[in-house]
Amino acid sequence: MTKLGTLTDATECAASISYDTALAILAALATPLDAISLSLTDAGGCYLAKPVHARLDSPRFDCAAMDGYAVRASDLENGSSTLTQVGTSYAGSSDAGEIGPGQTMRVMTGAPLPHGADRVVMIEYCRQIGSEVTIAAPPRGKPHIRRRGSDFARGQQLLPPCTKITPATVLVAAAGDHGQLSVTRRPRIQLLATGDEIFVPGSAAAAAFPIPDSLTAAIDLMCRSAGAEVVSKARLSDDPKAIASAKQAAEADIIVVVGGASRGDRDFGRGAFAPLGLKIAFADVDMKPGKPVWYGTAGAAHILGLPGNPAAALTIARLFLVPLITRLMGGDLTDALPWQLIPATAPIEANGAREAFLCAATSFHGVTVGDRQDASGQARLAHSNALVRRRARAAPVLPGMLVPTLPLCC
Template identity: 60%
Template sequence: MGKHATILTSGACAASIDFDGALAILAAHARPLGKESVALADAGGRHLAAPVLARIDAPRRDCAAMDGYAVRDADLKNGTIFLRSRGTSYAGGAKPGAISAGETWRVMTGAPLPHGSDRVVMIEHCRHRGELVALDAAPLGKPHVRKAGSDFVAGDELLAAGTRMTAARRVVASAADHSEVEVWRRPRILLVATGDEILAPGCASRMPNAIPDSLSGAIEQMCVLAGADVVARLRLPDNEQAIAEAQQEASADVVVVIGGASRGDRDFGRSAFASLGLGVAFADVAIKPGKPVWYGRLGQTHVLGLPGNPTAAFTVASLFLAPLIAGLSGGKISDALPWQLRHSTRPIPPNGPREAFLCASLSYEGAAICDRQDASGQAMLGLADCLVRRPAHAPTANVGDLVPVLPLC
């Protein structure tokens, strides 16, 4: 199982590990799941479990890169040139015969070239007069010929194992004549939202003490965008037994517990799984917001506990859940944390003893932190599209200073 963090006794407040240390532990556990072959149509966003090798050459034969006339360089001289047309070659057609001195073939883009030709003169520079083609001047520059195998040849590795399939990479796999690829399996996620007070959105107004469950749907969308399948979504009361039994509801690779992560009288998120033999890998991370986050293993199942405060939960999911999914999917933890340096467009006050991740909005000018950094707030998330990372005890950041920024999905 590897290194586990020391779990503090009830009532303790000090963090037990910093963000980078917790992320390193997560990376050590987030190993790819099983392999499977899928159709290219279903491979979008998946990570390759095996390289994609070309099955054919591309191009498969010398072909025209432009519409025009295939000629021999030896026939091109200064002044107007007249060549006799032998016919037309189309893409996908049979290769035309050879051309001799003073001859040409009309060719369409992608069409095979006649033997002996070494240049295509663009159609804009030619005049067709019966059987003769007139070139007003000898062409210069590119020959507009794509040589056989000039892009790749059979056996070339075009996509490495671990590559994430995108629309552009689907072009490559298709061009290599593959109808399917071998990928790592998508993680199956079970979401468990806890709290006596939470009801489905749209129902809370019927009860005076209820609040809408604003997190389950958002975390589900984040999981899907990160490349996972959410197999079940439960909303449970603050009941330790009910939470412990939730793991039996679905065959999941990851259980995400939303709420009950702190040390209140009804915070049963961690203790419910501890009763089943949970091995905690880290907890109480020195970050703000989201200090109560915890992560462990229950056999082969990964269990991640998110705080119940909405902004804290969303921040922690961006920092830990998305990377966990990336690692289990065959990618790198860093794939889900594409930090970039951007200029701060507003002053940022000095930071306290815990590393902070501040909600901010991005523009072409840089990042502007939101006015209110409230872990339990929700309205701020309507403005935030990135997190600004601030080291512990960081001094004031002035307008124009470069700060690390993480775009939010």
């Protein structure tokens, strides 16, 4: 389904669409949120809303790249030279002064270079007695000087818009003399776990039939790992009025409905939002696990419905929720889905008619697909750190052949 349609009892998304088509629809609807200003330490994981330009030159002056002695190259042309030390320049000094013919100055790494010097001789090649410094032979190779602006110049763009803020990019921004960054704000997320049978973990064993809610905490962690802020969580019975009321009680950019995505008698995930103006963008994706996944909007909120089977829900969250968060933060799909080709360590059987995303484990040797791939399985996830993509009707894979692989946890 490629057009938005208001969901009613009479209008359901009957036709399946491919994963790539569904992802493209989601990406088109997920426009970046508004920009805010954050400190360098608070902006980690966000994406730049505006470019970062250098506010100064780096280095700010000609400086020493090594500990040693600043000299005039012309003083060293005739072999061994003995020069007179006239001072020392330290990193942080404002001005190193000047050296004349036959003079040298001790310099530390990063220290300003004295005027007149055009080379730094490494300290290992010098011998000092009193104020006399002897250099046994003319130095070769680099002059060991960092020229002003050789790293970057004032006004130069250091980081373009939509750059993700990582430790490396924070370093670059700070080097450019920025303490605050204009970034796209983090999406606010509401998690709604539905099902009469689910109980808070730690309480289910006290009764005969409840099962622990294994998904809320897992999806919460995935959201926060992707850069979002989880502002509300609720466990709800299979009651459409309760689901709709929970949505109205929280202001969220993304509402994640866990469970109730299929067509059972008590699967009210989509129907609960119909009175709130839900417009379905897609539903029933031609993939496994997670075929019942659905996505739509209600006003400014994005609503994603995950299946209730744990392995399927975690897989779908990785393939749709993380890209949705990333797009709203100003990132690209490739940021959210860094697929890599990795060699298979063991044979993988031919795939069926639906595209499959298989839980797997990566290692130094390659990627190994797990033997059991049931959507409700949970224990095997402890040994899974990746998804392997298998196109519909893909041929068998032999050991050593490359397969598309995605980290399961962002």
